[in-house]
Amino acid sequence: MKTDIEIAQSAVMAPITEVAAKAGIDDKYLEQYGKYKAKVDLSLMRDMADKPDGKLILVTAMTPTAAGEGKTTTTVGLGDALHKIGRNPVIALREPSLGPVFGVKGGAAGGGYAQVVPMEDINLHFTGDFHAIGAANNLLAAMLDNHIQQGNALGIDVKRITWKRCVDMNDRQLRSIVCGLGGRMQGVPREDGFDITVASEIMAVLCLSSGITDLKERLARMIVAYTFDGKPVTAGDLKAQGAMAALLKDALKPNLVQTLEHTPAFVHCGPFANIAHGCNSVTATRMAMKLGDYCVTEAGFGADLGAEKFLDIKCRIAGLKPDAVVIVGTVRALKLHGGVAKADLNTENLEALEKGLPNLLRHVENITQVYKLPAVVAINRFPTDTEAELKLVEDKCRELGVNAVLSEVWGKGGEGGIALAEEVVRLCEQPNDFAFCYGDDLSIVEKIEAIAKRIYRADGVELVGNAVKQVKELTDLGFSNMPVCMAKTQYSFSDDPAKLGAPTGFKITVRNLKVSAGAGFIVALTGDVMTMPGLPKVPAAEKIDVDENGVITGLF
Numbered sequence: 001m002k003t004d005i006e007i008a009q010s011a012v013m014a015p016i017t018e019v020a021a022k023a024g025i026d027d028k029y030l031e032q033y034g035k036y037k038a039k040v041d042l043s044l045m046r047d048m049a050d051k052p053d054g055k056l057i058l059v060t061a062m063t064p065t066a067a068g069e070g071k072t073t074t075t076v077g078l079g080d081a082l083h084k085i086g087r088n089p090v091i092a093l094r095e096p097s098l099g100p101v102f103g104v105k106g107g108a109a110g111g112g113y114a115q116v117v118p119m120e121d122i123n124l125h126f127t128g129d130f131h132a133i134g135a136a137n138n139l140l141a142a143m144l145d146n147h148i149q150q151g152n153a154l155g156i157d158v159k160r161i162t163w164k165r166c167v168d169m170n171d172r173q174l175r176s177i178v179c180g181l182g183g184r185m186q187g188v189p190r191e192d193g194f195d196i197t198v199a200s201e202i203m204a205v206l207c208l209s210s211g212i213t214d215l216k217e218r219l220a221r222m223i224v225a226y227t228f229d230g231k232p233v234t235a236g237d238l239k240a241q242g243a244m245a246a247l248l249k250d251a252l253k254p255n256l257v258q259t260l261e262h263t264p265a266f267v268h269c270g271p272f273a274n275i276a277h278g279c280n281s282v283t284a285t286r287m288a289m290k291l292g293d294y295c296v297t298e299a300g301f302g303a304d305l306g307a308e309k310f311l312d313i314k315c316r317i318a319g320l321k322p323d324a325v326v327i328v329g330t331v332r333a334l335k336l337h338g339g340v341a342k343a344d345l346n347t348e349n350l351e352a353l354e355k356g357l358p359n360l361l362r363h364v365e366n367i368t369q370v371y372k373l374p375a376v377v378a379i380n381r382f383p384t385d386t387e388a389e390l391k392l393v394e395d396k397c398r399e400l401g402v403n404a405v406l407s408e409v410w411g412k413g414g415e416g417g418i419a420l421a422e423e424v425v426r427l428c429e430q431p432n433d434f435a436f437c438y439g440d441d442l443s444i445v446e447k448i449e450a451i452a453k454r455i456y457r458a459d460g461v462e463l464v465g466n467a468v469k470q471v472k473e474l475t476d477l478g479f480s481n482m483p484v485c486m487a488k489t490q491y492s493f494s495d496d497p498a499k500l501g502a503p504t505g506f507k508i509t510v511r512n513l514k515v516s517a518g519a520g521f522i523v524a525l526t527g528d529v530m531t532m533p534g535l536p537k538v539p540a541a542e543k544i545d546v547d548e549n550g551v552i553t554g555l556f
Contacts, residue, residue, distance in 0.1 A: 009080075474515050
């Protein structure tokens with residue numbers, strides 16, 4: 001059996017100009033990065049302003065496990081399947097971060113015969129978007145420290161600096177550091193730290209900006225520190241927004257690639273729905289909706305994270321309304337939630353499957369009852385799944401009024417997703433009463449409680465440490481009208497990764513709150529979640545290599 005990378009490397013790709021033409025993109029809008037990748041100029045959106053939008057389909061998933069779920073694979077396969085049944089789809093995905101690629105999770109370009117290509121490029125440097133974000137982030141950090149060194153005219157309290165440096169790598173050594181050592185000319189000594197690049201507010205700003213002007217305005221609003229008398233200091237106060245925007249002007253343009261079956265796909269920004277908002281750019285999504293009859297997009301990790309943020313943050317800020325939601329699950333992952341060890345997942349176990357099913361069903365209920373959206377469960381089929389196991393999942397979903405459809409896109413590409421595509425088309429024709437989980441007029445704490453109680457099914461929220469005074473401070477500064485971006489473990493509905501399935505009888509602990517004033521949301525850090533991951537004992541990087549002909553191996 002071929003590996004994902006072997007399948008991708010054996011694919012015959014179409015020139016990106018042909019893929020663009022298939023999507024209705026004139027060559028004048030393309031900025032090619034080699035033969036198979038291109039950025040699309042933002043002027044295309046202005047020129048398509050009067051064109052009606054296609055249907056918006058969100059692909060999300062059950063709570064992730066080590067057994068794998070296949071959300072991106074399903075997204076890509078669904079796009080190819082829609083094309084096979086005569087529709088005109090355009091896919092919109094998030095860009096992979098180097099941290100997971102070299103860490104434990106691997107890449108994020110799909111799998112099997114449902115991939116976007118060139119897979120190696122997409123999973124590694126791609127078109128340099130994340131490098132540009134890192135450069136802009138660290139330019140702001142340098143200008144902040146330089147301002148303090150040069151006399152600190154703004155009166156910045158060095159103990160209340162909130163802006164961190166970043167690097168797109170899992171590096172726990174950089175979580176907490178002391179910088180500025182070595183004497184008066186080497187800077188002002190202070191505590192500092194690094195976030196992974198995707199957790200930078202600049203990533204969120206880039207994802208939510210509609211153009212250069214909006215980008216500069218959002219960058220200027222970003223809060224980097226507070227003065228001795230408690231007033232926020234922004235990037236605009238440091239006059240940094242223009243230079244940062246200059247670094248980001250190309251990164252703002254969506255990246256166009258293709259699937260193995262040559263379906264057009266935008267891959268642009270936005271991973272890490274556990275610690276960030278985890279959605280690809282609004283521009284890429286809107287562009288896909290203008291170009292295609294159907295835009296198939298995804299949001300990271302389980303529906304309690306990526307889908308919640310897509311619906312409560314991205315859709316709220318961008319004025320989007322989904323037409324249908326696909327919730328991906330696997331029999332293997334459900335059995336793991338039911339207490340089966342990973343080594344035993346290949347054996348039929350209806351008892352464990354039934355015990356784990358409430359995890360999937362809770363996600364389904366959230367989508368259909370909280371957000372009031374039509375949904376379908378895509379069962380990403382594995383060869384070891386038995387007919388009895390598959391029937392049990394289908395029956396339980398049907399009890400909630402939702403169909404469960406087998407998806408075999410990993411092994412068959414678009415052909416294996418035709419049944420799913422037909423169900424999605426049916427759902428898209430149904431009217432829906434899309435609603436947010438919470439209203440804008442609620443307080444910060446009330447919004448957090450709404451997510452915790454309605455989506456996670458927690459008993460409540462407990463604010464500890466700095467979070468208690470931060471709620472008052474952010475409210476007093478006028479930020480309480482913003483949506484909330486929860487930073488939480490992806491492995492559980494709770495903030496404890498060990499609580500699998502559909503746990504009850506727990507509270508969500510919020511230990512820190514900060515405002516992302518440029519992005520337009522409040523970040524609530526829960527449990528022990530960190531914004532700079534570490535590498536595992538055996539990093540995936542140990543198995544990655546490249547030969548003298550430039551052929552990469554071990555990426556999957």
